[in-house]
Amino acid sequence: MSDPVSxxxxxxxxxxxxxxxxxxxxxITLRGDLSDATVSDALARAAGxxxxxxxxxxxxxxxxxxxxxxxxxxxxxxxxxxxxxxxxLTETLASxxxxxxxxxxxxxxxxxxxxxxxxxxxxxxxxxxxxxxFATGExxxxxxxxxxxxxxxPAPGTVxxxxxxxxxxxxxxxxxxxxxxxxxx
Amino acid sequence: xxxxxxPCCGVTAEETEFHGGGEAHLKRExxxxxDAALEGYLFHRENPRGVHFxxxxxxxxxxKWFHAARDTATLEVFGTYPAQSTRPPExxxxxxxxxxxxxxWRDLA
Ligand SMILES: [Zn+2]
Numbered sequence: 001m002s003d004p005v006s007x008x009x010x011x012x013x014x015x016x017x018x019x020x021x022x023x024x025x026x027x028i029t030l031r032g033d034l035s036d037a038t039v040s041d042a043l044a045r046a047a048g049x050x051x052x053x054x055x056x057x058x059x060x061x062x063x064x065x066x067x068x069x070x071x072x073x074x075x076x077x078x079x080x081x082x083x084x085x086x087x088x089l090t091e092t093l094a095s096x097x098x099x100x101x102x103x104x105x106x107x108x109x110x111x112x113x114x115x116x117x118x119x120x121x122x123x124x125x126x127x128x129x130x131x132x133x134f135a136t137g138e139x140x141x142x143x144x145x146x147x148x149x150x151x152x153x154p155a156p157g158t159v160x161x162x163x164x165x166x167x168x169x170x171x172x173x174x175x176x177x178x179x180x181x182x183x184x185x
Numbered sequence: 186x187x188x189x190x191x192p193c194c195g196v197t198a199e200e201t202e203f204h205g206g207g208e209a210h211l212k213r214e215x216x217x218x219x220d221a222a223l224e225g226y227l228f229h230r231e232n233p234r235g236v237h238f239x240x241x242x243x244x245x246x247x248x249k250w251f252h253a254a255r256d257t258a259t260l261e262v263f264g265t266y267p268a269q270s271t272r273p274p275e276x277x278x279x280x281x282x283x284x285x286x287x288x289x290w291r292d293l294a
Contacts, residue, residue, distance in 0.1 A: 055194055069247035070193055128199050141194075142202055143245040 004079060007108040007168035017114035017122055017179035021172060022160075025062060026082030027107055028075040028089065032098025034067065042092040046085050047075050057139040059154045066139045066152070074162075079104070108168035112159040112175060118183065119159050123151065125178045145174050189241060192265050193249035206240035209252050210271060210291075234258050236281055236288040238273060241265075254281060 008021035032039040040051045049058040049065040051073065057066040064076035077085060082104060089100040112119055120131040126144045134140065139152040147170060149163040163171040187200040196202075207230075214226035231237065237257045242250045250268040254277055255261060263284065264277045273293070281288060288294065 055196070069249060072248075128202050140196070141246045142196075142198070148245050 004104070007165045008172055011172060013176040013179070015114075015176075015179050016183075017112055017118050017175075019172060019176045019179055020111050020113075021168065022109045022111050024079055024104065025109060026075075026077045026079045026085070026102070027104045028077070028082070028086055028100055029068075029103045030073045030075065030089070030098060030100045031071055032093065032096060033071050034073060035070070036096070036098075038096050039093065039098045042089060042096070042098075043073055043075070045092070046089040047077070052137075055138055055140070057137065057152045059137075059152075064152075064154070064160075066150070068139075068141065068150070074103075076109070106165060107162045108165045108171070110161040110163070110168070110172060110175065112161065112179070113157060114179075116156055118179075119153075119157070121183060122175060122178045123159065125181075126174055127151075144171050147171060187255065187260055187262055189253055189262060190265050191243040191246060191249065192251050192267050193243065194247035196243070196246050198246070202243065202245045204242045204244040206242055206250065209238040209240050231290060233290060236263075236285055236290050238290060238293075240268070256285070 004024040006021050006024050010021055012020040030043055034040050034051060044051050047063065047065045049060055049063060052058050052065060052067045054067055057064055062078050066074040068074050082102065086100055086102055093100065112122060123129065124131040127142045129140055129142055136153045136156060139150055141150040143149060147163055147167040149161055149171060151159055151161040153159050188197060189200060189203055190197040211226065214222040235256055235258055238252060238254050240250060241253050251265050252268060252270060253265045254263040254273055263281050266274050266277060
């Protein structure tokens with residue numbers, strides 16, 4: 001099998017906010033009623049993380065477990081663990097009304113690093129989100145200019161953004177340009 | 186600009202994160218309906234100046250549909266409520282009655 005490559009081959013722009021395209025990770029989308037204990041227990045066991053509450057995201061190392069909607073969760077994990085995790089989840093949920101799918105190649109994962117206020121301003125320029133109140137542990141599905149995205153802050157000084165792989169270059173350029181423009185606040 | 190709160194994910198955002206889905210609480214008329222009922226289902230809409238009930242979708246967010254009550258003249262949003270409703274919740278109707286005495290919309294008042 002050929003080796004996975006990220007959408008932008010690790011493209012990076014340095015500046016007061018650094019924007020980078022991250023190496024490919026495994027991404028599993030789970031569709032199913034997250035309020036159903038069978039579904040959420042299976043997910044928590046597969047992820048090794050507690051299922052987050054509404055609009056929450058759990059972070060541990062390279063793993064992320066995100067609440068995407070009342071019936072959708074996204075598990076991001078190291079690529080090497082993808083196949084076994086997906087197989088395990090599928091087996092556990094065999095008799096549930098739920099579906100786990102490998103979506104690793106559907107999305108790009110970008111990372112912004114820099115001073116907290118600068119990161120918030122970059123996002124505030126592109127997304128209709130009140131960045132003054134956005135907190136670590138929260139995931140926000142929204143838009144960056146004209147494309148759908150989701151972002152979260154895994155730790156202070158870092159923001160991770162996912163978007164569809166087909167618009168990765170557009171999203172990257174938006175973020176890089178917003179990061180390069182002079183600060184207002 | 187409308188500021189809507191999605192009842193599914195709880196996000197409050199301006200309207201560009203959402204997509205309007207037209208008038209709320211339409212009853213589908215299909216095979217077996219007479220011509221007048223089908224015509225009404227397809228074409229007749231309220232188009233009020235004032236209180237209105239609509240469907241909206243949180244298209245850039247959680248992806249879910251929901252209902253919203255708003256004033257088409259002032260753009261004030263009275264509230265949002267789940268898509269799984271055949272009529273607006275009573276507390277929302279009370280809010281509208283307090284703010285817009287004498288309003289009417291179809292058989293609601
Ligand atoms: Zn929503």
